[in-house]
Amino acid sequence: MIQTNLTHLTSEEKFNQTLKENENVMVCCGRMGPMCIPVYESMEELEPAYKHIKFADMEFDSPTGNVIRSLPETKNFNGLPFTVYFKNGKVVKATSSIQSMDQITKILDSNFAK
């Protein structure tokens, strides 16, 4: 279980529903590990200021994690977490391994204009 205050995507159905109901979605798929936790923390910090974006996490090792692991955009990734940004259900950006608050903010601002 990912111990964050973010929305947990615990099934493929919930993942699909989240993409359907939200124009802008950021999903961080990882574990409770040292490279993943800073990304979750940044998402929690950013959530109140970016109300037009849905912030969610997903367990990398769960069967649901396959929806992120099997994306063409993550096929060359080999560093946790896999963070994927969706607009209208389509991937607009994906990153591998730890990202700083600045790096995440830049991606949000350039892909999900308010």
Place this chain on the structure above:
Amino acid sequence: MNDNHYDVIVIGAGPAGLTAGIYLARGKMKTLILNEGTVGGQMVLTHEIANYPGIEKISGFQLARTIKAQALSFGCTIKSNIRITKLEFEKSIKSVEVNGKDTYTGDAIILATGGKSRTLNVPGEEEFKGKGVSYCATCDGDFFQDKNIIVVGGGNSAFEEAVSLTKYAKSVTIVHQFDHFQAFPHAIVEAKNNPKIRFLMESKITEFNGTEKLAMVQIQHQMTKEITTMAVEGVFVLIGYEPSTQKLRGIVALNERNEIIVDQQLQTNIAGVYAAGDSITKRYRQITTAVADGTIAALSAMDYINNRNVKSATQPSQTNILLQHSELSPVIENYQLVNYLH
């Protein structure tokens, strides 16, 4: 004073900074904690903590969350994931500029900036981060099943992780810049006895190359300067930690290892500026020692502020009392005077 003025500004929210925040806020000091990264610092990088007194086992993440909640419950203000853009400590009122626009002032400062993983700082390292370059073997080891990988480093972390990575990798090459290792002898023996591990001494990676993911590295021998290319799909950089004091250069005194120089009260070379945790000069870096440092720095900062307030409020008759106690140590003297005035 305006809303952006605090009694104490703590820079850093690892165990030292958060503990300082708890003591300060509980001591009714208006306290601001500014943190450039994740709350908890390197503590959150620890999967399991089993040597923190009073708690049998806890994850670093959970311990950080608990200490943060404690600090907030006493009234601390915490601003994390900010960028510190300017520091001015010379005057009695210290100032900290954040994100190039907001300025906070404080009567005292506690520097608890902690440490961070060293990187190689060579071309391609950032580009291939997460696509072959990793800083965490336990996180990313299983991506390298039957691959040839490199571990960079010669300390205990490098050796322990190299042995652990042999569970997945076809081969592990330890690349080290010196002709000897810093790791404990038993760790070196264990690695040398592992048939999957080989060693490349007096060598440094100078470049990472590939297209969509890491495919090869350039390695330079430190004595001959000869550069060779090695095909490799993963590189784990495990070359230790360094104090996060780059922004403090020229502002407070640092030693040759860029650690902040402090006295027994954890005061730096500037009056009213204290330091605590992994960024100060000391031998043992543990969560427990950081917590102790945070406590000492907070109490010292409170003494400093109370002493200043006392001096500014002291009437002539009280000054006489101060003079009568002049043979006492400064700390005892301060406590007595504060108690008298209260």
